[in-house]
Amino acid sequence: MPQPAENQPSASVALRFSAWLVMAVGAVVHLGFLFQGFRPKGLTVMAVVLPALVVFPFVLLAMCMVMARGRARASRVTSLVALFYALFAAWAYWDTLYIHPDPQGGLIFMVMPVLGVMGALALLIGLAITKPRHS
Numbered sequence: 001m002p003q004p005a006e007n008q009p010s011a012s013v014a015l016r017f018s019a020w021l022v023m024a025v026g027a028v029v030h031l032g033f034l035f036q037g038f039r040p041k042g043l044t045v046m047a048v049v050l051p052a053l054v055v056f057p058f059v060l061l062a063m064c065m066v067m068a069r070g071r072a073r074a075s076r077v078t079s080l081v082a083l084f085y086a087l088f089a090a091w092a093y094w095d096t097l098y099i100h101p102d103p104q105g106g107l108i109f110m111v112m113p114v115l116g117v118m119g120a121l122a123l124l125i126g127l128a129i130t131k132p133r134h135s
Contacts, residue, residue, distance in 0.1 A: 015072070019049055019065055019079030026086030027058040033093035050109055057085060057116025064120060067127040076125055081123050085116045 040047035066073035
């Protein structure tokens, strides 16, 4: 009996590569927005904390991608979540910095990563629950 396409590793190689690319480009773009709006004068606590906070959702999404290895549907869902978060957060940063600038706009660099972490944690839990058991 042939294996279903769900477990074919070659079917998800391009998908996994594109997901890693989306996460890397997303992290760089989000850091670019951060440093466009926040220019630290030196190595301060916030100059370390904010970039780490902005990149942390992508770290969790990378963990999700590792957990989804070998499962085409899980890889698709993970890459779509990563793409959605990267685009939505980039749009929110763009809107806050350039379209509707506000003195409290810097809070977006704390709010969006928290939303991304919540989404990535939900995905991580879902991937852990649906992981196939090998007997």
